[in-house]
Amino acid sequence: MPIGKVVSLDHEARGIVREDGKAIFVDGALPGETVDYASFRRKPKYELAHLVRVVKPSVARVEPACEHFGICGGCAMQHMEPSAQIAAKQRVLEDSLWHIGRVRAATILPPIHGAPWGYRHRARLGVRKVESRGGMLIGFHEWRSSYIADIRSCRVLPPHVSDLLMPLRELVGGLSIADRLPQIEVAVGEHCTTLVFRILQALTVSDEKAVRAFADRHDVVVYLQPSGPDSARRFHPLPGPRLSYTLPEFDLELDFRPTDFTQVNHAVNRVMVRRALRLLDPQPGERIADMFCGLGNFTLPIARSGASVVGIEGSPALVARGREAAIANGLGERVDFGVANLFECTEQSLARLGRFDKMLIDPPREGAVELCKALGDDAPGRLVYVSCNPATLARDAGVLCSLKGYRLAAAGIVNMFPHTAHVESIALFERA
Structure with missing residues (x-):
C-alpha cells in the first residue's frame, strides 16, 4: 500500500501527493498529512486515488458534521476546519493567478465569509x-x-x-x-x-x-x-407572496423568478456587494458599466451611489427584470440596461456603448476573455472583476495586465459555498 505526504489541495479539494515527479490526487486527504492511498486511475503524469488510512492527521482535520458526508456529493471539505478551508481557497486563488496568468496581487484582501451552515438558499x-x-x-x-x-x-x-x-x-x-x-x-427568498x-x-x-x-x-x-x-x-398558491432578496445597506429589494440566476448565499452576497462597491468607488456623475449584470445585483447599488450605470447582460428575460427592479427601487433614470452577447464582444461593439469611467465584470465560469481583449485605449481606469472560477479569472488577469496596461491592485476570496471546493473571488485592476 503506497504511503505519501500531502503537500497541498487541488481545485477539487483533493490532497496532492508527489511521487517521482508524478502528482497523485487523493480524495479526502489534507495538506500536511501522511496517508495510505490506493490509486484507481493511472496516467503517465498523474494518478487518482482513494484515501485508505490517515497515518498522521492534519491539525485542521475535524469530524464532519453531516452523517451523509463522503457519500453525498454536495460537500467536499466538511472534514476540514472552516478557517483552514478559507486559507486553502486563498491559496488556490493565488496559485491560479501566478501559474496561469503570471500575475500577483499587490494586496491580498481579507476573505469574505459567513455562517458555515444553513447558507444555501x-x-x-x-x-x-x-x-x-x-x-x-x-x-x-x-x-x-x-x-x-x-x-x-x-x-x-x-x-x-x-x-x-x-x-x-x-x-x-x-x-x-x-x-x-x-x-x-x-x-x-425574503417572503x-x-x-x-x-x-x-x-x-x-x-x-x-x-x-x-x-x-x-x-x-x-x-x-x-x-x-x-x-x-x-x-x-x-395563486396569488402568493413575492420571491425576492434584499440588499439592506443600499435600501434595495430585487424580485426574481425561482429559475433565475441569483447568488446562493444571501448573507455573503451582501458583504460581497459592499466590498465590490468600496473597490469600485462610484461617484456621482461617473458613467459606469456593469458587464454580465444579471438582475442588477451590482447595477442597482452602483446607481444608488449617484453614478449613471449601463448594465449589459445576455439574457433578455433578466434584463427585463432588471429594468423592473430599477423602476421599483426608484432608480429608473440612472440605469440603462441592454442585451448583448459579451462572449462575442469586439473592440468595435464595446466602443459603441461609449466611454466608461469604471467597469464591473461579473461573468459566469467561462470568464470574460473576449471582453478583456476588446478594451481599447480609452478603457476604464478602474475595473472590479467578480469571479466564480479562479482559472478564468487568472487567464483574464493575464490579458488585462500584459496587454491592456492594468495592474492587479488587490484580490481575495469570497467563501460563497462553505464546505465545497468552489472558489469565488474579487479582484481590483487599476490602469496607469
Whole structure:
C-alpha cells in the first residue's frame, strides 16, 4: 500500500501527493498529512486515488458534521476546519493567478465569509424512484456519481428546507408521475420558499390536489416547469407572496423568478456587494458599466451611489427584470440596461456603448476573455472583476495586465459555498 505526504489541495479539494515527479490526487486527504492511498486511475503524469488510512492527521482535520458526508456529493471539505478551508481557497486563488496568468496581487484582501451552515438558499435536487432503495430519493448526486444520494437531512440547506426532504419523498412517491419528475429546484427568498417541480408529464387532478395540500401544509410556493427554465409557472398558491432578496445597506429589494440566476448565499452576497462597491468607488456623475449584470445585483447599488450605470447582460428575460427592479427601487433614470452577447464582444461593439469611467465584470465560469481583449485605449481606469472560477479569472488577469496596461491592485476570496471546493473571488485592476 503506497504511503505519501500531502503537500497541498487541488481545485477539487483533493490532497496532492508527489511521487517521482508524478502528482497523485487523493480524495479526502489534507495538506500536511501522511496517508495510505490506493490509486484507481493511472496516467503517465498523474494518478487518482482513494484515501485508505490517515497515518498522521492534519491539525485542521475535524469530524464532519453531516452523517451523509463522503457519500453525498454536495460537500467536499466538511472534514476540514472552516478557517483552514478559507486559507486553502486563498491559496488556490493565488496559485491560479501566478501559474496561469503570471500575475500577483499587490494586496491580498481579507476573505469574505459567513455562517458555515444553513447558507444555501438555492439548490437543484435530483429526484429518482429506486424501489431497491426504499422508493423515492431526493437530494444531491452521490460523490463522483450520477446516482442520487440517500439523504434525509442537509446541513447546508436552511433548516426549514432540510426538513422538507422526507415529506417531499412521500409527496412525490404518491404522485402518478413519480418516475416523470426528475428534479426539484429550491429558491428561498425574503417572503417565501419556492419549489420548482420539473415535470415531464402533466399532473392528474389527484396529483394537483396532493401538491396543493403539501404547499399549504408546509407554507411553500410550488411552480411547475414542463420544459425549459422559462416555462416555469406558479401553480399554488395563486396569488402568493413575492420571491425576492434584499440588499439592506443600499435600501434595495430585487424580485426574481425561482429559475433565475441569483447568488446562493444571501448573507455573503451582501458583504460581497459592499466590498465590490468600496473597490469600485462610484461617484456621482461617473458613467459606469456593469458587464454580465444579471438582475442588477451590482447595477442597482452602483446607481444608488449617484453614478449613471449601463448594465449589459445576455439574457433578455433578466434584463427585463432588471429594468423592473430599477423602476421599483426608484432608480429608473440612472440605469440603462441592454442585451448583448459579451462572449462575442469586439473592440468595435464595446466602443459603441461609449466611454466608461469604471467597469464591473461579473461573468459566469467561462470568464470574460473576449471582453478583456476588446478594451481599447480609452478603457476604464478602474475595473472590479467578480469571479466564480479562479482559472478564468487568472487567464483574464493575464490579458488585462500584459496587454491592456492594468495592474492587479488587490484580490481575495469570497467563501460563497462553505464546505465545497468552489472558489469565488474579487479582484481590483487599476490602469496607469
